[in-house]
Amino acid sequence: MANDSKGTIGILTGGGDAPGLNAVIRAVVRRAEQLGFKVLGVKNGWLGMLKEQADPLTRESVSGILHRGGTILGTSRTNPLKKEEDKKKVKENMKKMGINYLIPVGGEDTLGVARVLAAEGLKVVGIPKTIDNDVEGTDQTFGFDTAVSIITEAIDRLHTTAESHHRVMVVEVMGRHAGWLAIMGGLAGGADCILIPERSVPIDDVCGIVRRRREHGKMFSIVVVAEGFQLSGADKDVVTKSAKLDQFGHVQLGGIGEIIASEIERRTGFETRATVLGHTQRGGSPTAFDRVLGTRYGVKAVDLIAEGKCGMMVCLKGNQITAVPLASALTKLKLVDPELVATAEIFYA
Numbered sequence: 396m397a398n399d400s401k402g403t404i405g406i407l408t409g410g411g412d413a414p415g416l417n418a419v420i421r422a423v424v425r426r427a428e429q430l431g432f433k434v435l436g437v438k439n440g441w442l443g444m445l446k447e448q449a450d451p452l453t454r455e456s457v458s459g460i461l462h463r464g465g466t467i468l469g470t471s472r473t474n475p476l477k478k479e480e481d482k483k484k485v486k487e488n489m490k491k492m493g494i495n496y497l498i499p500v501g502g503e504d505t506l507g508v509a510r511v512l513a514a515e516g517l518k519v520v521g522i523p524k525t526i527d528n529d530v531e532g533t534d535q536t537f538g539f540d541t542a543v544s545i546i547t548e549a550i551d552r553l554h555t556t557a558e559s560h561h562r563v564m565v566v567e568v569m570g571r572h573a574g575w576l577a578i579m580g581g582l583a584g585g586a587d588c589i590l591i592p593e594r595s596v597p598i599d600d601v602c603g604i605v606r607r608r609r610e611h612g613k614m615f616s617i618v619v620v621a622e623g624f625q626l627s628g629a630d631k632d633v634v635t636k637s638a639k640l641d642q643f644g645h646v647q648l649g650g651i652g653e654i655i656a657s658e659i660e661r662r663t664g665f666e667t668r669a670t671v672l673g674h675t676q677r678g679g680s681p682t683a684f685d686r687v688l689g690t691r692y693g694v695k696a697v698d699l700i701a702e703g704k705c706g707m708m709v710c711l712k713g714n715q716i717t718a719v720p721l722a723s724a725l726t727k728l729k730l731v732d733p734e735l736v737a738t739a740e741i742f743y744a
């Protein structure tokens with residue numbers, strides 16, 4: 396029987412949702428109950444801390460959620476560091492709500508807030524989440540594996556229609572300023588060209604690849620482009636859907652796929668179509684890998700709290716779940732390894 400003498404852990408999920416969030420929540424609650432902590436589920440990321448919105452989580456309330464996508468807690472891109480008074484409020488509300496320890500689950504933005512609060516003395520343990528896989532300090536974030544599987548399946552499907560119609564298909568994927576989704580999804584799907592934010596490429600190089608494929612009798616091509624890719628040459632800006640910034644200063648990316656597709660068609664004369672995978676990459680059930688990774692992260696976060704090791708971010712190093720100081724984990728974005736790019740290039744025409 397669990398006793399409640401060890402204190403209360405609050406858990407919140409912030410930023411874009413990612414498959415595996417519910418696995419984390421379930422694991423935190425189960426491990427916490429086992430070790431004698433209570434758990435409060437804070438609603439909608441940092442917004443719930445500002446509005447004092449939280450409900451107790453128990454073994455019963457997290458039953459049956461392991462396989463479900465999204466997050467039962469809701470999420471938001473609220474940034475409590477934008478105003479000094481909001482940061483103060485988070486600290487005050489943590490006390491008011493009776494939260495002794497906080498587990499924020501998120502990417503660079505959510506965990507960036509966690510890092511600042513930890514440095515100012517709050518007892519925080521972060522869990523890295525994002526389909527973009529761009530969090531420095533961990534080999535992998537949960538959600539990424541599921542998104543790569545979705546991209547792979549989409550490319551498989553696009554292959555058959557591309558081949559039937561003798562078309563070039565351009566597939567735009569997410570990932571913000573990192574090309575992990577594009578490179579891994581593209582490699583797994585057998586893409587003929589993969590365009591990532593880490594490396595600008597002239598459009599003529601892309602056209603050269605699809606032309607060479609035709610010369611070799613391949614009448615179709617698949618080009619994967621990350622939403623944050625920039626063509627080298629005339630227009631070096633990222634393509635955005637709207638100039639509006641979110642609370643963390645991010646623009647909404649999107650539209651590069653259409654630009655690449657129309658340029659390929661104009662320059663080569665080959666019929667070309669663009670497909671934007673969009674939020675399908677974040678939706679639905681997590682893969683087995685993400686369920687297990689989320690579960691291991693959740694358990695480890697509670698174990699760190701029980702051991703008195705706050706100010707840390709749980710992480711995956713090789714096959715081991717371990718932890719790094721929040722302060723060192725989030726100093727820069729984790730970008731695609733050039734070795735992966737070189738591997739992908741072997742298969743370009």
Ligand code: F6P
Pocket residue numbers: 411502525526527569570571622647648677
């Ligand atoms: O960070 C995750 C992510 O899915 C990015 O890949 C993408 O650029 C962004 O979120 C989209 O955000 P939103 O769902 O707010 O449009």
